[in-house]
Every structure is written in C-alpha cells, then in structure tokens.
Amino acid sequence: MAINLKARVMGLNGNAAVAYAMKQINPDVVAAYPITPQTDCVERFAEYVSEGLVKTEFVTVESEHSAMSACIGAAAAGGRVMTATAANGLALMWEVLYIAASMRLPIVMMVTNRALSGNINIHCDHSDTMGARDSGWIQLFSENAQEAYDNIIQAVKIAEDLNVRLPVMVTQDGFIISHAVERVEVLDDEVVQNFVGPYKPVYPLLDLSHPVTYGPLDLFDYYFEHKRSQIEAIDNSFPVIKKVAEEFEKISGRSYGFLESYKLDDAEYAVIALGSTCGTAKEAVNALREKGKKVGLLKIRCFRPFPKAEIIKALAPLKGVAVLDRSVSFGGFGGPVFTEVRSALYDAPSHPLIINFFYGLGGRDIYPEDIIKALEKIENVVQKGKVEEHIGYLGLRE
C-alpha cells in the first residue's frame, strides 16, 4: 500500500486536529461563533488567521444563526466555506441548516457533540447532531481525534463532488475527543491541498455575467420535485463517500467505510455505537472474547446517508444486537440509531433480536463494564427467544 511517508505525528486534541485540518484546507471563508466545547477549535483557527497562515476571510459573527447564514451567503457566492459549532449553537442554526442543504451548498462543519439544554450542560451526548439528522446534511461521526482530522478532509471532497453538492457535518464527542490530546498523524499541507483540489464553483452568485436567483418562493407546483432531487443528491453521496475514502487511503494509509466492523465475522452478538464509545466498546468486546464469547462491535461512521444495505449485511447473520443511543427521541420507539437500525433490518433475510440502551446523556461516562452488561443482556434475550423490554439504560442511577 502506498502510504504517505511524509506523514508527521503530532499530539493534538480533537479540536486542534480539526483546526489544523482547516488550516491545511485553507478555506475562502470561515464564519463561526464560540461555544464550549468547540471554542478551542475556533480560537486556534483565529490564531492561524492572525499569523497569516491561511488566506481565509474569518467572519466573527454575532451568533450561530448568523454563522450559518453567512456561510450560506459565502458558499452561494462561490467558494470553499467551513464552520464549527456544538449543541445550542447547532440548535440555533436549525432553520438555516435546511436552507444550506436545499441550496446544495457544500459547506463543511465540525460539530463538537454536546448535550442540548435544558438543563444547560456542556458535556457530550448526541442530541445536537441527531436533532439535525433530517436537515439534508451528510453526517460523519468520529471515534477519535485522528478520525476527526481525517473526516474533515474527506468531507470537503464529498461535499464538493459534482454529483453531491451537499453540506457535510463531521462530529466528534465533546471533551472526550475534543479536549483529549492524542497521537494524530497529519498529512503535509501540500498533500491535503492536492487531495481537496481547487474549488469548483457551481452557479456562483458572484458570476455577474450569469445572474442567478437563490432561494426563491417555491410552492406546491415545484417544491416537491426539488425535495425529490435533494433525496437523489444525498443518495448519490454513497458511492462518493466510498470513492473519497479509497482516495484518502492512498494518501494516508488509513481506510474508512460507512461502518467499521470489529470482530463481527464470527460474532453472534454485537453492540452498535457511534463516536468515542466505539473505543470503549472495543475494550468490552476484547474482554468478552477472552472469555470465549462470540461478540463484536458495529461502529457507524456515516449516519446520513444511512447505509442501510451495509447495516443489513453486517447484522443479519447475528443472533442479537444491542443498539447504544447517546440521545433520546422523547416519546419515540427508542433512540434515533435504534429506530433506524431496526427499521433497516425489517427487510433482512434473517432478523437478529434487537434491543436499545440509552447511555451517556449530558456527558455521563460509559465504561467497558456497561457495554459488557449490554452484550450480556442481549445474549440473555436471545436465550429467552424474545425481547420483553426494548429499551434499557446504561450508567443510570435508578
């Protein structure tokens, strides 16, 4: 494999890794607003601006709503645009997230996952990102700082692909990843620049000889068709996400899929998780494997678009699956990951029994023992032959 021999190793936390990637990408415009635990990323980027290490116009807006609004204006104008946010900031952007996607603007945003208020909390869960799952953005989750770095660089290329042209959200778990210094292999600036390539504007607002109208009034006679084409666009991103990962592997030696299977080949039971919990889950799987249990992990990297076919392929052969959700869909039948996975399995040739656990809300730690409990529970359910209770909790005092 052609591994980039020039790769350098740095000690970076997740925020710094993303800021470093942003520096290397050197976008035309960054409009951002600080919020814990993302702030550190924006501060570092501001330093790059101040030191003249990037050519970016850095727009220090007065709110996240304006951050995304300015990103929309800038991207429509016809250039590369990035931002970052978390939790309430993402929630404040909610209205305009949809507008960014429906205008087919390839904005790349890092989301440092943090619990949504109330009560106010600054620590990790996925309620922010899951609230944006229907907004038309592609969503990539990261397990660690390295993945956050790698995902951000890939995101630019995915977003800007002419068959896609959609915004991409790359997430990393607040504090757990964003503030923990890890070993991160960074690519050379030039390698990153060559990988993302020059920006290709599509219908730029600044093209005076071809005036375009962005964001018209779109009623019952056309709106539906426009939404249909947006569905097409996000479906088109499947092969692009794959292709970009393959190209990325060539420059980095690191491979990425929609999912990552860990010890699933001969497994009978598995947990499904997103983000940093997957690292913890690998420990739990290893511990149970040592005891001779046939268990594994399915990590979801790409939550939007939802890789249904790959999920079926990975899970159908299993006897039981425990889905871990770090956010709640109040009043729903389980968390967002559970609902989606369970629905995908409806068409599967065989059905594992499937249960759901809520965990880690507001930054509550999750330990390997919790995940062992989840795996033991699903084994137990399978032995009984039926699911009596679909929903459970990990790490909750009751």
Next chain:
Amino acid sequence: MPSLKELAKRKEMLTPGHRLCAGCGAPIAVRLILMAADKPVVAANATGCLEVSTSIFPYTAWDIPWIHNAFENVAATISGVESMYRAKKRKGEITEDIYFVAFGGDGGTYDIGLQSLSGALERGHRFLYVCYNNEAYMNTGIQRSSATPLGAWTTTSPEGEAQPGKLQWRKNLTEIVVAHGIPYVAQSAPWNWRDLTSKAEKAFHTDGPSFINVLASCNRGWRHLPSDTMKIMQLASDCCIWPMYEVENGKYRLTYKPKEKKPVEEWLKAQGRFKHLFTPENRHLIEEIQAYVDKEWELLLKRCEA
C-alpha cells in the same frame, strides 16, 4: 448625481412582471436605489413581500445575482457574500468592483433581523442595507412591528372597545443604526426620487457599511388608494413624521425641509388604518402623536444644526 434622463437609461435590475401589488411602495424604492448604482450589484433579500413577490419559482424578476436565505438573516447572508468577494478579490480571482445590497422589510430589520444587522454593521462589511419600511408585517397579513406607529390598526393591534390600535410608539431604528458609528446613514422616501437616488449613490460609494431607512407605503395595510402612494409618502415628510435626513460620518444634515410643516392629522386622515383615531374617545391620541412628532422633529433639527 446623474440626471433623471440618464438614470432612466440604466439597466433595470428589478424587472417588470413581479407580483407586488399595484401602488406598492417597495419596488419603487428598490428601483430608484438600484438606479443609483454605477457598478454591478449583488443583492440579498429578507423574507417579506418584496422577496415572495419577485421570485416565484420558476420566475424571477431579478436581473442581477440575488439571494434570499431567511427572514432574520439578510445582513448575515450579505456579510457572507461580501466576505467571499473579498477573499476572491484578494486572491485575484475577481477583479471587478461590486456593490452589495441587502433589502429587508421593517419586520426583518427593526424586529427579528436587528441582531443580524447590528452584527454586520459592527463588523464593517462594505454593503448597503436598505430597510423598506411599510410599518408592519405585510406579507403575513398586516401585523404590527416595532416600526408601526402608535394608534395604527393592524391585525395584531386591532382597534376595539378596550384598545385604540397599537399602544406603543415606534422604535427609532435610524438612530439605533447611527449609534453604530457607521460612515453613512440616511432616511428617505421614494416620493422624492432625487433625495433617494442621491442617498443611494452616496451609500454605494461608501467604503464600509451604509444604511437607508426608506418609507415604502403599503396601500393594503395603510388603507389608501394605490394611486395615492406617492402623495401619502410625501405627506409623511411634510408632516415631519418621516423626516428626510442623512448622517455622514456622524454629521447630520436635513435633506428636505417642508415649506410648511403640516399637522399630523393630515397624514392620519389620509389612511384607513388611523380612522378610529378620529372618534371623540381617541382624539386625544392625535394630539399626543403631534406632540411626539414635534419633539422628535425639534431634536432632529438641533442635531442638524450642531
């Protein structure tokens, strides 16, 4: 300032065929302002009557690059466009000079978009913000805004047994913008084409943020004949309800002084939205409005003399 004849030869950027009501003040204001641009313009529009009536897909009345994002964020949106322009210009990818203009209604400016406007002004983007002010949320069916004058009927400040229309004075947005210390701020109305176009020209030539609060009658909401639009707006200036002035680098200048200051009653009488003020129980409000307008006018005159 070019002559009217020369201005009339300039390209129409907002073209005929849009679906704003007959007699609407908004397109008159917009066309006069855009006529004053001697360089290419890129425009952004907040949600509102002007936006919905000029961009009904698959048609557009805009013969210039134009973007509508949402209701409260036109200033942030144009900031983004202008920032991209600066980035591209710095890299030599664009060489032309371009003017950037944002259009927002009074609702999109005085109320829900005030934060976005304030942020963009403070950041110092080079753009003109135009508030086309019809003194209510017209697009959603004539609801009160903080630009709606005291006593006016709207659908959320209806006159009834207990209330005589809107209970509050309007907000003085122009002064709020002046307080941002930006290089050019003006108040105008399209009944006086020369006043509006010369202010627009100054604004376009300003190296930094500029702002024009332009009165733009809505005959549907104000309740007058569509053919009376210009007359009504002139009355606003002649009654000193809508003074025409500018603040250039902090220096106030009155740009129109009525020959004879007319009583506010004339302006109120001309519009159905104030009809109920002429009942015996409400008449005292007319005096209060007169006193308020007099006080504001005197204050403005003092600022202009200073």
